[in-house]
Amino acid sequence: MLFVVLMVILSIARHDRRSQVAAISRHLPPYISTGLVTPADITMLSSMTGRRQAREWAARNAGARGRVAMKDYQLAATELALLHQKLEAGIVRKDWKVNRDAFLALMHVARDTFLGRLPQPVTPGWAERPTDSGFLRRADFAHVIAQAQAPQHYVPRHGQPPGQWPPPQPPHGPPHPPRS
Secondary structure (H helix, E strand, O other), X not given: OHHHHHHHHHHHHHHHHHHHHHHHHHHOHHHHHHOOOOHHHHHHHOOHHXXXXXXXXXXXXXXXXXXXXXXXXXXXXXXXXXXXXXXXXXXXXXXXXXXXXXHHHHHHHHHHHHHHHOOOOOOOOOOOOHHHOHHHOOOOOHHHHHHHHXXXXXXXXXXXXXXXXXXXXXXXXXXXOOOO
């Protein structure tokens, strides 16, 4: 019986991983134009071996901070892909753009951690040429950060428009609690 439970858990984990890989392969390519990912980086994100190699590369280039930053980058990229997967499935949250922008900003900040320490980092193992990875490009991504930090025009979950919290009280004052 324990063996059957273990096999079910492993099967669920394998299905979940395949779903994540499919989401990464399907939903991250539109972000290639931002420079935050390249086709080689998407391939790396789609493989457990590639992810491990990327964390090792980040540690060699930027130490322990680099390894943590690469984990953050990988998580943000995966969450970005899963966010789009949910949108595609019809699960839409009003604040999805805020989440998207936060994931993009985290990917940008994490990427800068790798590039900050060395004048020219070592070519990542998952990229055939130095220009195949977004981790070696020092392009200006200030627009990604600015977009993430810009005021968002959305109504918070509690239903009040921005600037209206706490909600205005009725003209006659707050209601009094019932007397016992």
